[in-house]
Amino acid sequence: MNSLSGSHSRYPAGTSDIRYVKGIGPRRAEIFRRLGIHSLKDLFYLFPRRYEDRSRFHTLASFPLGEPATCRGEILEIKFKPIRRMPILEVLLGDDTGTLRAIFFNQPYLRRTFETGQWVVFHGKLENYEGRLQLPNPEFEIMDRSDENSPHVGRIVPIYPLTEGLFQRSLRMIMKDAIEKHLNETISDYLPPALRNDMGFVPLDRALHDMHFPATLEDQSRARQRLVFDDFFSFTLSLLIRVKTLRTQFQSPAIRPEPGCFEVFKKALPFELTGSQEHAMREIEKDVSAHVPMNRLLQGDVGSGKTVVAAFAFFLTARAGLQSAFLVPTEILAEQHFRTLSRLLTPLNITVELLTKSVAEDDRKRINATLKRGDLSVLVGTHALLQEDVVFHNLAMVTIDEQHKFGVHQRGQLFQRSPRPHQLVMTATPIPRTLGLTLFADLDVSLMREMPKGRKPIATYWISRAKQAEVYRHVAQRLSKGEQAYIVFPVIEESEKADQRAAKKEHSRLQKEVFPEFKVGLVHGKLDRSEREAIMRAFGRREIHVLVATSVIEVGVDQPNATVMIIENADRFGLAQLHQLRGRIGRGSLESECFLFGEPSTEEGKKRLRLLTKLNDGFLIAEEDLKLRGQGDLLGTRQAGVPFFRVANLATDEAMLVTAREKAVDVTNGLDLATLKNPNHWIQKYLEQMPKND
Numbered sequence: 227m228n229s230l231s232g233s234h235s236r237y238p239a240g241t242s243d244i245r246y247v248k249g250i251g252p253r254r255a256e257i258f259r260r261l262g263i264h265s266l267k268d269l270f271y272l273f274p275r276r277y278e279d280r281s282r283f284h285t286l287a288s289f290p291l292g293e294p295a296t297c298r299g300e301i302l303e304i305k306f307k308p309i310r311r312m313p314i315l316e317v318l319l320g321d322d323t324g325t326l327r328a329i330f331f332n333q334p335y336l337r338r339t340f341e342t343g344q345w346v347v348f349h350g351k352l353e354n355y356e357g358r359l360q361l362p363n364p365e366f367e368i369m370d371r372s373d374e375n376s377p378h379v380g381r382i383v384p385i386y387p388l389t390e391g392l393f394q395r396s397l398r399m400i401m402k403d404a405i406e407k408h409l410n411e412t413i414s415d416y417l418p419p420a421l422r423n424d425m426g427f428v429p430l431d432r433a434l435h436d437m438h439f440p441a442t443l444e445d446q447s448r449a450r451q452r453l454v455f456d457d458f459f460s461f462t463l464s465l466l467i468r469v470k471t472l473r474t475q476f477q478s479p480a481i482r483p484e485p486g487c488f489e490v491f492k493k494a495l496p497f498e499l500t501g502s503q504e505h506a507m508r509e510i511e512k513d514v515s516a517h518v519p520m521n522r523l524l525q526g527d528v529g530s531g532k533t534v535v536a537a538f539a540f541f542l543t544a545r546a547g548l549q550s551a552f553l554v555p556t557e558i559l560a561e562q563h564f565r566t567l568s569r570l571l572t573p574l575n576i577t578v579e580l581l582t583k584s585v586a587e588d589d590r591k592r593i594n595a596t597l598k599r600g601d602l603s604v605l606v607g608t609h610a611l612l613q614e615d616v617v618f619h620n621l622a623m624v625t626i627d628e629q630h631k632f633g634v635h636q637r638g639q640l641f642q643r644s645p646r647p648h649q650l651v652m653t654a655t656p657i658p659r660t661l662g663l664t665l666f667a668d669l670d671v672s673l674m675r676e677m678p679k680g681r682k683p684i685a686t687y688w689i690s691r692a693k694q695a696e697v698y699r700h701v702a703q704r705l706s707k708g709e710q711a712y713i714v715f716p717v718i719e720e721s722e723k724a725d726q727r728a729a730k731k732e733h734s735r736l737q738k739e740v741f742p743e744f745k746v747g748l749v750h751g752k753l754d755r756s757e758r759e760a761i762m763r764a765f766g767r768r769e770i771h772v773l774v775a776t777s778v779i780e781v782g783v784d785q786p787n788a789t790v791m792i793i794e795n796a797d798r799f800g801l802a803q804l805h806q807l808r809g810r811i812g813r814g815s816l817e818s819e820c821f822l823f824g825e826p827s828t829e830e831g832k833k834r835l836r837l838l839t840k841l842n843d844g845f846l847i848a849e850e851d852l853k854l855r856g857q858g859d860l861l862g863t864r865q866a867g868v869p870f871f872r873v874a875n876l877a878t879d880e881a882m883l884v885t886a887r888e889k890a891v892d893v894t895n896g897l898d899l900a901t902l903k904n905p906n907h908w909i910q911k912y913l914e915q916m917p918k919n920d
């Protein structure tokens with residue numbers, strides 16, 4: 227229930243304290259407190275998880291089959307079948323039209339809940355089980371004969387998320403009373419009327435009322451729209467204000483080299499830039515020409531060519547006589563980037579060096595000295611860049627590759643200096659648009675959707691285990707042409723050890739029985755870094771032909787000669803991750819192929835693998851993945867920094883997010899920050915009233 231915690235009311239104790247609400251004594255107040263509900267306002271933002279239309283019940287005779295519905299009746303009979311593995315409680319309900327049987331599996335304690343003669347409301351889906359109609363595990367509420375004209379029947383009734391010690395009916399009564407008596411005095415709408423009218427929104431107090439006790443489902447839906455907007459608008463607005471404040475606080479060196487730099491750089495390239503690359507470069511060039519710190523995210527699928535965009539940023543910076551740092555998560559990647567940058571920049575007379583833990587002491591001293599003197603323009607490296615003895619002369623540009631691999635603190639270290647360097651972060655994790663707009667709401671985003679010309683889509687096949695031998699033969703054929711292959715065994719955290727054992731065992735089987743005439747290597751997360759890197763290097767030198775790997779293989783490794791990938795147990799993974807894995811092939815000019823083995827047990831799992839065989843674009847895949855899994859799973863993936871929204875759903879509310887962001891940008895652009903010092907400014911009051919998104 228993390229959703230309810232973390233809201234700290236800044237209301238003084240007094241009438242807004244929930245202890246003053248009828249029905250909330252010290253014991254319930256304590257339960258609410260544990261849910262993070264301290265004030266009346268907090269209480270109003272505890273929303274139903276669904277609604278039941280109890281204005282008209284289905285009669286038992288007309289209860290529909292196979293769709294969720296609600297009925298009411300009297301308990302005629304209760305039967306308990308103490309089957310050991312699965313005790314069953316049968317409750318027979320009756321009304322004027324007939325009877326209906328509800329079945330509760332594995333909840334023997336319900337014997338003490340129900341009594342014959344009770345009035346109950348059941349909500350569930352009626353099914354036909356071997357010719358018998360039954361309502362399995364319905365949600366239920368035991369009613370009073372005196373319930374007419376209560377909040378519990380005769381209307382659309384809220385069903386709340388519950389916690390131990392909090393019951394549906396008492397919570398509903400508390401809410402009803404609190405809303406009737408205290409809503410108006412507690413809630414004012416600080417959204418400017420012009421904006422509210424423009425959007426056709428109901429006032430906030432009305433929206434809160436209708437979220438709990440709507441007269442119609444349309445009213446509830448209108449209320450929800452208003453609150454979804456508030457979720458997104460308050461979140462984006464406070465971030466944008468923070469960014470605007472930061473930007474006036476810190477100054478960066480304006481990077482303004484001689485005109486024509488872009489053309490010089492472009493001419494020196496061995497390939498033609500994609501439109502996306504060129505666009506991103508132009509955006510960077512514009513950003514850094516001002517004293518306002520650049521804070522840009524370069525988001526592009528694996529292989530979209532982000533490195534050359536970073537190279538351009540370094541080039542500009544060097545031509546302006548300033549220094550750049552390129553922070554990279556692993557040594558292999560740092561070496562790879564160093565080679566790429568040297569190739570691109572040395573002919574343009576830009577100096578580049580590499581600094582990692584493996585760099586010899588002498589070299590390290592020399593590099594540090596030239597860096598300090600200002601005789602070195604670009605330093606590429608791992609965490610080693612963050613050491614104290616690494617002193618820049620005039621650092622003006624920091625670029626971070628695979629930014630999610632670094633902690634906030636680590637990244638921060640390069641920026642705590644004056645003047646503040648411009649910042650470019652890069653990520654290859656394609657995420658759905660809604661998530662991007664929230665996770666990266668404080669960054670300017672250059673999205674690279676275009677792939678370099680001539681890149682062939684990776685042909686992906688979902689293959690039955692029966693065809694394994696055939697796939698191996700096919701792979702061997704490609705190997706004998708000098709190409710290389712990956713065979714990936716997914717590792718999931720819960721069973722990491724067993725997974726690794728499986729990979730090891732498979733490695734020896736593959737070496738001995740399947741590819742005896744080739745060299746088969748193995749990397750997994752439990753190898754120490756130097757061993758792992760030695761193997762990756764051998765693969766890079768083509769001394770290893772087949773690399774058996776767990777899914778922990780290095781990010782971003784570029785081996786264009788690797789053209790085949792087999793992914794085992796592909797069903798155990800999310801689409802996004804499979805796509806990332808697959809991105810390690812298809813990097814050269816040869817046709818690449820990816821074979822997926824795996825028998826998903828669910829229809830959704832099958833859809834996932836089928837999607838992967840159809841789509842190559844990581845962003846489309848991420849969108850489809852979100853649709854398949856819903857936002858619950860998205861939040862469950864522990865994606866760091868995903869904000870929590872009370873009402874809004876990232877899987878379904880994209881249009882409102884876009885609108886809310888536009889409005890927030892409008893408001894922020896026209897805002898004089900000094901006016902915010904006034905606590906009565908509507909923005910202050912509005913943001914203060916909104917629940918926090920964490």
Ligand code: ADP
Nearest residue numbers: 497498499500528529530531532533534678679
């Ligand atoms: P990523 O975005 O995954 O970091 P890289 O920057 O590693 O991608 O680029 C992948 C490969 O594509 C590299 O070998 C790079 O030289 C090449 N490349 C980049 N841009 C282009 C382009 N416009 N045309 C052709 N090849 C390109």
Ligand code: MG
Nearest residue numbers: 532533627782
């Ligand atoms: Mg990269």
